[in-house]
Amino acid sequence: MADDDTIGHNAVLYSIAADTWKFYAADIDPNTNLPMDNLTWAGGGPLSGKGQYTSASNIGVYLWAVVAAKDLNLITRSTADSLISSTLTEVTTLDRYQGMLYQWYDTTNGHKIRNPGDIDCANDPLPHTDNCDFLSAVDNGWYASGLIVARQALPELRPQVDALLQPMNFGLFYDSGYQTPGCNVNAPTDPDPNQPTGQMFGGYFANQGPAGYHNGALYSDPRIAIYIGMGRHQMPGDVWWRSWRVLPPKQCATDPDFSWIGQWPAQGYWHTYKDPQSGKSFNVWEGHYQYEGTSPNFVPTWAGGMFEGLMANMVMPETTFGQRSFGLNDFRWAQVQVEYTTQALHYPVWGMSPSSTADDTGNYGGFGVEGLLFPYFGGGADASHPNLGLSQCWSCAGEDTLTPHASFLALSVLPQQAYTNIVNLRTLFPDVYSSDGGFYDAVSPISGSVGHRRLVLDQSMIMAALDNAINHGALQRHFASDPTARIGLLYLAYEKMSIR
Secondary structure, three states: HHHHHHHHHHHHHHHHHHHHHHHHHHHHHHOEEEOEEEEEEEOOOOOEEEEEEEEEEHHHHHHHHHHHOOOOOOOOHHHHHHHHHHHHHHHHOOOEEEEEOOOEEOOOOEEEEOOOOOEEHHHHHOOOOOOOEEEHHHHHHHHHHHHHHHHHHOOHHHHHHHHHHHOHHHHHHHHOOOOOOOOOOOOOOOOOOOOOOOOEEEEOOOOOOOOOOOEEEOOOOOOOHHHHHHHHOOOOOHHHHHOEEOOOOOOOOOOOOOOOOOOOOOEEEEEEEOOOOOOOEEEEEEEEEEEOOOOEOOOOOOOHHHHHHOOOOHOOOHHHHOOOHHHHHHHHHHHHHHHHHHHHHHOOOOOOOOOOOOOOOOEEEEEEEOOOOOOOOOOOOOOOOEEEEOOOOOOOOOOOEOOHHHHHHHHHHHHHHHHHHHHHHHHHHHHHOOOOOEOOOEOOOOOOOEEEEEEEHHHHHHHHHHHHOOOOOHHHHHHOOOHHHHHHHHHHHHOOOOOO
């Protein structure tokens, strides 16, 4: 962009940041100083509903937002100190396990709850096998990322931050079981039969053990927990190499048949990497998908959402350090989003990611670019009858709703296109924006209907993206300057994906 254009664009983006920041005055529960999950303005009118519950992710990204507001001079440093300190003071009183936060808390009193609107966990009979004892790997990853950003941006808060960050044990989520050499998973006769050991469990039940599933797809939002787990030396490099870029073809007869994934057979090759920390060798399937005739090769997300792919880049500077790996793929994935939405679906704007539904029901939906218009043969697809979807999971998300936060995430990789899309969203759908909080969360590109909710998660992604866009990667610099980031940066620079 020309200098004059950049100045003009930054002025528009800054005004959006100023409007977006107004959301937080209403969102922080005065009883606890915790961010509420969402606020609703039904019909675009006065505030009509409050989601008075929160999560580890919500708390972590709220810390991002406060730092971003300070960086953008929307608030003073002393105000940022006060806001973050007040929230962290409350967090010290929350029920935690090995430093990790549980799934849900009531923002009116700080009590752990089973689900939003559900019972207080004090009334949930033991043993808990539900959210009363569940610790999410990805949510605690975002929480920790907020702590790391806060202690680097506001070092005067380091003692308070460190008291919360130091006990966090990401080793809880690492599957350290026996790994069958040369296989994608363990054979039925191995000590840990059929487990993709070396990967990260999706969660952990306090005082019971890991949840029974793994976050196997590396190019999705759980990778923030991998960056931090490796960076804190609580997970070995195995977790990077044993996690999958594209679900792999069989190496052993007992490996799973992944012929149901969105593109099968996926192109790529096996590549042996020597882990830069342990020296162990790993055979990695460097696979990729293709968008025929338009985009170059790319590694898909699990369900096609923008934040799955690009949210980690808000703090971990993938685009700078991973120019042959995830940084390049962030750019490619944004291209796929734009091309499919505008060229295949023929929408006037783009940006799919999990968000509120485009109405005032208060519902939430999984939305993403999955290539549902393209042929899909399901299990047993082969070269003669290939699957051609654009995400690994087919039909996990809808394609009929757009969310503004997706455009802001793309500012880091497609700045001109993302800026134009942001302007077009406001021009074509004026009801999607108001000056007392910025963008609402969702719009239907077909009917123009708007979901008049704002989620602290999505508003905070917008604040983080604006800080990075206007201040040349400020939030990324905060995170990357922390020792925790060093190992992740090493792996980003080391890997060479097949997409180049």
